[in-house]
Amino acid sequence: MxxxxxxxxxxxxxxxxxxxxxxxxxxxxxxxxxxxxxxxxxxxxxxxxxxxxxxxxxxxxxxxxxxxxxxxxxxxxxxxxxxxxxxxxxxxxxxxxxxxxxxxxxxxxxxxxxxxxxxxxxxxxxxxxxxxxxxxxxxxxxxxxxxxxxxxxxxxxxxxxxxxxxxxxxxLRKDWDLWEGKAIGLPEADVDALVRRIVGKRATYGLTVSGGVVSISVRTGGPSRRKILRDLSMRVRRALGRRFIDAPIEEVVARLLAKRCLTIAVAESCTGGLIAHRLTNVPGISASLLETAVTYSNGSKVRRLSVPEEVLRKRGAVSPEVAAAMAEGMARSSGADVGLATTGIAGPAGGTREKPVGLVYTAVAFRGKTAVTERRFGGGRPDVKDRAATHALNLARIVLQEG
Amino acid sequence: MxxxxxxxxxxxxxxxxxxxxxxxxxxxxxxxxxxxxxxxxxxxxxxxxxxxxxxxxxxxxxxxxxxxxxxxxxxxxxxxxxxxxxxxxxxxxxxxxxxxxxxxxxxxxxxxxxxxxxxxxxxxxxxxxxxxxxxxxxxxxxxxxxxxxxxxxxxxxxxxxxxxxxxxxxxLRKDWDLWEGKAIGLPEADVDALVRRIVGKRATYGLTVSGGVVSISVRTGGPSRRKILRDLSMRVRRALGRRFIDAPIEEVVARLLAKRCLTIAVAESCTGGLIAHRLTNVPGISASLLETAVTYSNGSKVRRLSVPEEVLRKRGAVSPEVAAAMAEGMARSSGADVGLATTGIAGPAGGTREKPVGLVYTAVAFRGKTAVTERRFGGGRPDVKDRAATHALNLARIVLQEG
Structure with a gap:
C-alpha cells in the first residue's frame, strides 16, 4: 500500500x-x-x-x-x-x-x-x-x-x-517486525560497525543520531522473524553492554529510581533547567524527584548548595570541585538519595582559553561517593545544553546501575 | 525562481x-x-x-x-x-x-x-x-x-x-518586505479579525499559533512597501496593546529585566524546569537570573520557599495561596527583585473533580505585591507544561511593564 x-x-x-x-x-x-x-x-x-x-x-x-x-x-x-x-x-x-x-x-x-x-x-x-x-x-x-x-x-x-x-x-497485513534500542556514549561509526557485524544478512537496520544518542532499529520479515529479532537484539544488547538503553535516558533514570525507591535532586548551572524539564516530562516522576535548582549565580551556589566560597574563588564556578560540591550540597540539603549537578560554559560568550565554550563538569553524589566527569561538547548554546543534559542523565544511570 | x-x-x-x-x-x-x-x-x-x-x-x-x-x-x-x-x-x-x-x-x-x-x-x-x-x-x-x-x-x-x-x-532580487509580530493571550480568531480589518487590501498576512502565542506576518511589495508596512505594523501594535510582543516571550522578559537592572528567581512545580530552560536559552540571561527551583515535593516547598505548612495542608499544593507563597518565598530567599512561581496539575494522573488536570496557578511577586492567576490548560502533559510556561512568562512581562 x-x-x-x-x-x-x-x-x-x-x-x-x-x-x-x-x-x-x-x-x-x-x-x-x-x-x-x-x-x-x-x-x-x-x-x-x-x-x-x-x-x-x-x-x-x-x-x-x-x-x-x-x-x-x-x-x-x-x-x-x-x-x-x-x-x-x-x-x-x-x-x-x-x-x-x-x-x-x-x-x-x-x-x-x-x-x-x-x-x-x-x-x-x-x-x-x-x-x-x-x-x-x-x-x-x-x-x-x-x-x-x-x-x-x-x-x-x-x-x-x-x-x-x-x-x-x-x-494492511503486517508481515514484518521491528526491534529498537539506543546506544549512548558511543560514536555512530562504532555503533554501525557493531550492529552490522551482528545483523549480517539476517535483517536490515537503520541508525539515527540525536544529542549524543544513537537509535538503532532492526527490521525483518518471514515466518521466523520474531525468533531472529530476539536473537539479534540479545546480541546487540550484549555487545553494547552498559552503553545500551531501551528508552529515552530520562525514562531509564526515572525507572531505575522508582524500582529502587530512591529519590533524586538536581542542581543545574549550564544546562539551565533542561535536566529538570526532561525528567518532569516523565509521568509519575514526582514520586522520585524531590527538587531541582538552577544555581546560575555564585551566590546561589553558596547559599543553596553550600558550595564553599573558597573553592569557587580558587577553582572557578566551572570546575570539577564545584560540580562535586553542588551535587553533594543538593543531595544533603534536599535529603535526596542522589544528587546530580552540572556546571559549564554553554556559550556563546563566557569562554576562555583554559575554559572554552562547551566545557562541562558533571557530578553524581550517591552513597557517600561522588563521580565527576569532564567533557567538551561542540555546537551552539542549545547543542551544549542538550548534550550536557543527556550526558548528566547517563552518568546518573551508570552510577545507579553500579551502586 | x-x-x-x-x-x-x-x-x-x-x-x-x-x-x-x-x-x-x-x-x-x-x-x-x-x-x-x-x-x-x-x-x-x-x-x-x-x-x-x-x-x-x-x-x-x-x-x-x-x-x-x-x-x-x-x-x-x-x-x-x-x-x-x-x-x-x-x-x-x-x-x-x-x-x-x-x-x-x-x-x-x-x-x-x-x-x-x-x-x-x-x-x-x-x-x-x-x-x-x-x-x-x-x-x-x-x-x-x-x-x-x-x-x-x-x-x-x-x-x-x-x-x-x-x-x-x-x-534573486528582493522586491517585497515583511513585518512580523506576536500576539499573546488572545484567541487566533480575534487576532485574525483585528489584523484583517487593519491590513485590508494593502498587504497579505498570515497567522500561526503555537503554545498560546499567535505569530503574525504581514508582507507587501511595490515601491512604497516600507512605508505601508511601517503604517500597518504601527496600527496592529496599537490595536493589540499590551497583548503585542515583538519576540519570543522569554526574550521579551529577559530584555525587560536587563533594561531595568532587575533580577529574577523562579519556583516551578507543574512546569518542571521548562521556564528555567526557556529563560536560559537566552544568551546573557545569567546577569538577571539568580536561580530557579523545581519544588516538586511539599517538603521542598516548605524548606526552600518557606511556604507555610498550614497553607499547604488547608489549601493543597495546587492553590492560589501556595502559588503566591512560592513566588514570595523564592524572591525573598534568593534576594531577587522578581519572584515567579507555578503550581498545577500537568497530568496525566493527579487530577480530581475540584482540581482537574490542566489547572495551573501562577504568581509573580514584585515590589511588595503579588499577582496570581488561575488558568485551565487543555492537552496532554507536554501541552500543559508548554502553555503554563508561556502564560507565566507573560504574567511576569505584564507585571514588569506595569510596575
Missing part, C-alpha cells in the same frame, strides 16, 4: 512552524505495518495544492492530508480536492448544525465564515474533530483513498488514530 | 527524526527574497530518489538536497544524482586527500568506505564541510541548479549559509 502524507500550510514552507504530524503519523502507521512512501509539503496556494493532489492520485493508494480546513480564505483543502478529484463541494446541513452546536456549547458566537467548513466534496464523509472546530473528511475518488485532517497536531492526531489507523490496519 | 527542498532519509519518513533543515533553509532564503516552492521528503531508496530528482528537474530551477552523503550503503544521493541527471560519478583525488587529511587531524583512522565520499557526479564542484566528514556538492545539469548538503543540521546549515545563500542572493 503506497501511502502519501501531504502537509499543507505556508508557515511550514516559510519555516515559521515545524511539521511534527509527519513523524507521529509515520510511527503509528508503522505499528500496524504501513509505511509512508511519499511526503510533500505544500503552501496555501490553490494551483500548487491541486498539482500535489493530482500527483498523489497518480502515485499513491492512500493520501493523508493535514491542514487547510479552517474557516479562512487561505484554508484551501476543500477547494483543492474539489478541483483535483472532480468532486464539487456541497453544503451539508447536518455538519453545519454540528459546528454551530459546538460553538454554542463553548459559549462562543459562530462566525459567518465558519459556514465554509460545512461544505465538503461530493461523496466525502465528515470526520468529527473532538478538539477543534474544523471537521475533517474521508473520500474515495480517482483510485485514491483520501483523508483530510486539520493541521494542529492536537486535532489531527486524535482524528488520525480514530478514523485512519483502524481502516488502514484492516487493509 | 522556483526553489525546491528535497529532504532525504528514511528516518524522516519513519518518524524517528524531525526535519528542521527545511524551516531553517526557508527562513534564511526569505531574508534574501527567495521562497521554497516545493518540498518533498524521500527515503533512502534509489528508485524513489531518482524519481524525486527528476520531478525537481521538471518543476524547479534550484534544488537544495539534504542527506544521503555519508559513507554507508544507504547514502544514495551521489548515485541518485548520477542516474537522474545523467552525470556519471568520477573519483576526485583532491577530495580524497582532503577527507584523509581531516581524519588524520582528528587522530581517527579513515575507513575504506569513506573513499565513496570522494566520488562526485561529473561537472559537480565539491562543497567543503567544516563540521563533518561528508563533503557536499554543487551541480548545474538539465536546467537545474542542484546543491547537495549533508543531513545533520549542524553540518548542513553552515554549508547552506556559506555556499548556497550568497549565490542565490545574487540571482
Amino acid at each position: 503506497r501511502i502519501e502524507v501531504l502537509s499543507t500550510g505556508t508557515e511550514l514552507l516559510r519555516g515559521r512552524s515545524v511539521d511534527t504530524n509527519l513523524g507521529a503519523i509515520a510511527r503509528e502507521l508503522e505499528a500496524v505495518g504501513g509505511e509512508v512512501r511519499y511526503h510533500a509539503t505544500c503552501g496555501d496556494d490553490l494551483a500548487r495544492l491541486v498539482e500535489e493532489l493530482k500527483l498523489a492520485a497518480s502515485r499513491a493508494d492512500v493520501c493523508i492530508m493535514t491542514g487547510g480546513l479552517g474557516p479562512t480564505e487561505d484554508d484551501l483543502t476543500r477547494a483543492a480536492v474539489e478541483e483535483a478529484l472532480h468532486r464539487p463541494l456541497r453544503f451539508r446541513p447536518a455538519l453545519w448544525r454540528a459546528i454551530r452546536s459546538r460553538f454554542r456549547r463553548l459559549g462562543v458566537r459562530v462566525a459567518a465564515i465558519n459556514r465554509r467548513q460545512a461544505f465538503l466534496p461530493g461523496g466525502a464523509g465528515a470526520l468529527a474533530n473532538a478538539n477543534g472546530s474544523a471537521p475533517g473528511f474521508r473520500l474515495e475518488a480517482d483510485g485514491l483513498l483520501l483523508f483530510a485532517l486539520p493541521g494542529p497536531p492536537r486535532e489531527a492526531l486524535p482524528m488520525f488514530r480514530r478514523f485512519v489507523v483502524p481502516e488502514l490496519a484492516r487493509r | 522556483r526553489i525546491e527542498v528535497l529532504s532525504t532519509g528514511t528516518e524522516l519518513l519513519r518518524g524517528r527524526s524531525v526535519d528542521t533543515n527545511l524551516g531553517a533553509i526557508a527562513r534564511e532564503l526569505e531574508a534574501v527574497g527567495g521562497e521554497v516552492r516545493y518540498h518533498a521528503t524521500c527515503g533512502d531508496d534509489l528508485a524513489r530518489l531518482v524519481e524525486e530528482l527528476k520531478l525537481a528537474a521538471s518543476r524547479a530551477d534550484v534544488c537544495i538536497m539534504t542527506g544521503g552523503l555519508g559513507p554507508t550503503e544507504d547514502d544514495l544521493t551521489r548515485a541518485a544524482v548520477e542516474e537522474a541527471l545523467h552525470r556519471p560519478l568520477r573519483f576526485r583525488p583532491a577530495l580524497w586527500r582532503a577527507i584523509r587529511s581531516r581524519f588524520r587531524r582528528l587522530g581517527v583512522r579513515v575507513a575504506a568506505i569513506n573513499r565513496r565520499q570522494a566520488f562526485l557526479p561529473g561537472g559537480a564542484g565539491a562543497l567543503a564541510n567544516a563540521n563533518g566528514s561528508a563533503p557536499g556538492f554543487r551541480l548545474e545539469a538539465d536546467g537545474l541548479l542542484l546543491f547537495a548538503l549533508p543531513g545533520p543540521p549542524r553540518e548542513a546549515l553552515p554549508m547552506f549559509r556559506r555556499f548556497v545563500v550568497p549565490e542565490l542572493a545574487r540571482r
